[in-house]
Amino acid sequence: MSTTKALLYCAVNGIANNTNGIGRQTKTFLATIARHHHRLSAHAGAFTPYLAVPEPGPATWGYNESDLLYARRVVEGLGGEVITLPYDTRRPFWHPDTWRHLSGEAARAAGHLTSRHEKVLVIGVDTPFAGLAHHTGSHPGVEVLLALFSTARITERPHPDPVRIAWEEEAIAAAGVHPRAWVADIGDFLTRHLQDQYGLDPGTLRAWPSGLDLTAADLTPPTGTEAERIVHALGIPAGRPVVAAIGRTDHTKGLDLLIEELAPLRETVHLAMVAVPTDDERAALLDCYRERSAELGLSATIIGRYDRDIPRALAAWPDTFAMAVPSRGETLANVVFETALWAQHSGAVVLAPNIDGFPEQITDGHNGLLYAPTPGALTACLHRALALTSDERARLRTAAHRKVLNQRNAAEHLATLLATFWRPRTTPVATLHGHPATDARTPRSKAPTSTHHPLEATP
Numbered sequence: 001m002s003t004t005k006a007l008l009y010c011a012v013n014g015i016a017n018n019t020n021g022i023g024r025q026t027k028t029f030l031a032t033i034a035r036h037h038h039r040l041s042a043h044a045g046a047f048t049p050y051l052a053v054p055e056p057g058p059a060t061w062g063y064n065e066s067d068l069l070y071a072r073r074v075v076e077g078l079g080g081e082v083i084t085l086p087y088d089t090r091r092p093f094w095h096p097d098t099w100r101h102l103s104g105e106a107a108r109a110a111g112h113l114t115s116r117h118e119k120v121l122v123i124g125v126d127t128p129f130a131g132l133a134h135h136t137g138s139h140p141g142v143e144v145l146l147a148l149f150s151t152a153r154i155t156e157r158p159h160p161d162p163v164r165i166a167w168e169e170e171a172i173a174a175a176g177v178h179p180r181a182w183v184a185d186i187g188d189f190l191t192r193h194l195q196d197q198y199g200l201d202p203g204t205l206r207a208w209p210s211g212l213d214l215t216a217a218d219l220t221p222p223t224g225t226e227a228e229r230i231v232h233a234l235g236i237p238a239g240r241p242v243v244a245a246i247g248r249t250d251h252t253k254g255l256d257l258l259i260e261e262l263a264p265l266r267e268t269v270h271l272a273m274v275a276v277p278t279d280d281e282r283a284a285l286l287d288c289y290r291e292r293s294a295e296l297g298l299s300a301t302i303i304g305r306y307d308r309d310i311p312r313a314l315a316a317w318p319d320t321f322a323m324a325v326p327s328r329g330e331t332l333a334n335v336v337f338e339t340a341l342w343a344q345h346s347g348a349v350v351l352a353p354n355i356d357g358f359p360e361q362i363t364d365g366h367n368g369l370l371y372a373p374t375p376g377a378l379t380a381c382l383h384r385a386l387a388l389t390s391d392e393r394a395r396l397r398t399a400a401h402r403k404v405l406n407q408r409n410a411a412e413h414l415a416t417l418l419a420t421f422w423r424p425r426t427t428p429v430a431t432l433h434g435h436p437a438t439d440a441r442t443p444r445s446k447a448p449t450s451t452h453h454p455l456e457a458t459p
Helices: 021-044 065-076 096-113 127-138 162-177 188-198 224-233 255-261 281-295 309-316 334-342 377-386 390-407 410-422
Strands: 002-010 047-054 082-085 117-125 142-147 181-185 205-207 242-248 270-276 299-303 320-324 349-353 369-371
Touching: 002 096, 021 047, 021 065, 021 117, 021 334, 021 410, 047 065, 047 096, 065 082, 082 096, 096 117, 096 127, 096 142, 096 162, 117 127, 117 410, 127 142, 127 162, 127 181, 142 162, 162 181, 162 188, 205 410, 224 309, 242 255, 242 309, 255 270, 255 281, 255 377, 270 281, 270 309, 281 299, 309 320, 309 334, 320 377, 334 349, 334 390, 349 377, 349 390, 369 377
Parallel strands: 002 047, 002 117, 047 082, 117 142, 142 181, 181 205, 242 270, 242 320, 270 299, 320 349, 349 369
Antiparallel strands: none
C-alpha cells in the first residue's frame, strides 16, 4: 500500500466540458493542481490527484474532447487518472435517481483507491454528488467533503423543485450523521443558508472558500490592442458607454431584467451581453433577449456563444463603465471576481443586487456598486455608475482587485483544506483570515444548528 494520500475530485462539469460556474471551479482546481502540486504536497503531505466524471460522450452538454485530454494530462502527469463513472444515459441526467447512482459509483471508486492509498479524501462537487455522504461508512479510509455551490432554494426561486430539495436535505442530514462526511464552507451566505434552510450542523463544516487560480493567463488583463480587436470584431460601436453582462440563458441569471432596466438609458449606452444557450428549452431565451432589446429600441450586441476572451475584453475595455450581474439568485458569482482581475487597469465597475452572496463580494461604494432588488433600482444604479469620475472608477477597480488578491487565492485555500485533513494533530493548521475552520482531525462538534432567521424571502 502506498503511504501517500489520494484526492478524488468528482464533478459533472469542467472535465469533459465547461459550461457554467461549476465548470470554472473545476478548471480552477485542475490549474491549481497542475501549477502548485509540489507546494500543496509540501504543506499537506504527499498525495495523488484523481478525477471522477460521468461517462462522457457526444450526448454530454458541451462535451469537448480537448477538455477531457487536458484533465487527463494534468492528473496522469501526477500519477493519477480520470475515472469514468457509468450510468444509464437513457434516463434523465438531472434527476436524483441518476445522482444516487453516480454518487454510489464515485464511492466505489474511492473504495478501490484505498487499496493503493492509506487515506482517500473525496470531494463531491455540487448536486449530482451530494449523495456521497450516504456511502462514507463503507470505507474507513475514505473521508468525504460535499462541496455544494448552491441549492434549489436559491437558483429555482420562487418555485424550487421539491424533488431536488428533498435530495439536498437528505445529503445534508447524512453529512451530520456520518463521522467521516463534511460540508465545504464555500462562503458566508451559502453556509448560513444551509444552516437556516437545511439544518446543517456547523460542526460538519470545513473551510474551502470559492477562489481563483490567480496565476492563470486567462485572468490577466488583455492588452489594449487585444481588447480593441475583440470589441471591434463584435461590432460594438465606438463612442458610447458600454454595459457588459454575461450569463447562461437561464431565468435565474436575470438577463431579461437588465434589458428592461436599460430602456431609460437607450439613448445613452450600448449593451454588450453574452448569453450562452443551454442544451434545453431555455436556449429559446436568446431569441427573446434579442427581440425584446429590439422592441425597446436598445443599442445592443447580444452574443450567443461562449468565448472566454469576450468577457475578458469587455471587462477591460475603457468604454465599458459597468459589468452588470443582475442575477435573481447567486451564491458567489465568478464574474465578480474575474472582472476585478480583468479590469484592474481600465474598464468596468461591477454592479449587482444586494442579495444572497453579493454583499460578501461587494461593499457598496468601495469595490463596486449594489442596488436593491426592486424595479427601477438597477436603472438608478446604472445612472450612478455613469456619473462616476474616472478617478472614482479607478478607486473602485483598485479596491476590487486588492480584495480578490487578498481573499480568493485558490492554491492557498486548497492547501489549507488538505492540511486540515492530513496534517498530524500536533501541527497547527493555518487558515485564511475571515474563514476560521474547526479542525477535521478532532472529534466533531455537537453544537446545535444555527437559529438565525432565514436569509431568503421568496419573491
